[in-house]
Amino acid sequence: MNLVHESAIEQLRQKGYKITPQRQEILKTLEAAPGPQSVEDIHRQIAERYPNMSMDTVYRNIAVLLELGIVSKLNFQDGKNRFEINCAGKHHHHLVCLTCGLSEAVEICPFNTLDQQRIAREKKFEITGHSFEIFGHCAKCREKYKL
Ligand SMILES: [Zn+2]
Ligand SMILES: [Zn+2]
Incomplete structure (x- = not known):
């Protein structure tokens, strides 16, 4: 277990979510992955160890992790969403x-803090x-x- 995993588990716990084996497996798979993974990718890897885990279960749990901000969704314009763990910092x-x-x-970000604050203020939008x-x-x- 590494720090990213522990903090993800901690976030689930704090928000009153159960740390189910399914969620643990999804987190483990995403951590071990070389890059962002689609639901199909995640399901395929978990199914090697847990043949009973359905694609639907992966979908539902990814939705929870996304909602909690533990994973982010990336759109690579090939019609498939991919997910990765948010690592703080x-x-x-x-x-x-x-x-x-x-x-x-790549560790660059074109969205600078000042723009973010300005948009948040002007649009009264919580980014x-x-x-x-x-x-x-x-x-x-x-x-x-x-x-
Ligand atoms: Zn290429
Ligand atoms: Zn950024």
Whole structure:
């Protein structure tokens, strides 16, 4: 168990949610993943160990984790939502390759704090998060397909 996992569990507990084995498994899978995962990806990995866990269970639990802000949802424009654990203090965005689907985290954020505060003030809107993905072609694909 690492810190990210512990803090996710702590958040569930504080908000009165049960730490079910299903939720634990989803969190573990997302932590071990090299990048953001779709519900299908998560389900496939968990099903190797727990063949009884349905896709629907994964969906429902991801929805809870999303609602609590423990995971974030990313849209890589291929019609599939992907999810990753929010790690406190490690805010980042992703480079997404449109050819092979590779996603890589980059620790930059174009949304600066002052803009955020201004929008919040002007629109009387409580900002709880944002998403920003950078699309293009990765080095491997550029080489391979001469992009
Ligand atoms: Zn690629
Ligand atoms: Zn950002």
